[in-house]
Amino acid sequence: MALAQAQREACDPLGNPPSEIVAGFLFLGDCDNACSTTQLRHFGIIGLLNVTINEGLGDKFGVSRCFLRAHDAEDQNIADLFTPACSFIDGIKAQGGRVLVHCMAGRSRSASLVIAYMMRTFKLPLHEAYLHVKQASFLLGLQMAMCNSSVSQNKHLGHGLSS
Secondary structure (H helix, E strand, O other): OHHHHHHHHHHOOOOOOOEEEEOOOEEEEOHHHHOOHHHHHHHOEEEEEEOOOOOOOOHHHOOEEEEOOOOOOOOOOOHHHHHHHHHHHHHHHHOOOEEEEEOOOOOOHHHHHHHHHHHHHHOOOHHHHHHHHHHHOOOOOOOHHHHHHHHHHHHHOOOOOOO
């Protein structure tokens, strides 16, 4: 993967950039974004929230990291990851930094955590948080179990599904 990444960066160092979900602060992306020194520097990212099964992704760049193990599977329930994910993101925000939340493809695990963050932080109901993230990222493709985790979060926050 390192050689292929280096070749892509040589041709277009900012090709396939992460999606900026909250201006100047919260980014959603994939493992290529997390492993691109060029992109991390360009976007000023100082925190990586890794939601994969590979703890080493992004390890060599000297940024703050949080690893939350999650498989990309229909039956993966990530509700237990919402609180530590939001705490890490808030910690980077408190430092005035920018954070990239990523999984392998930037489509379901990481997107689910970003949606949960949007719901908790901005008190958005699920459908508004989902639409905001979807508008900012064309890669969105939530797995059903992960969506169900977000629905549980929605109910926990007291938002009706149609509010």
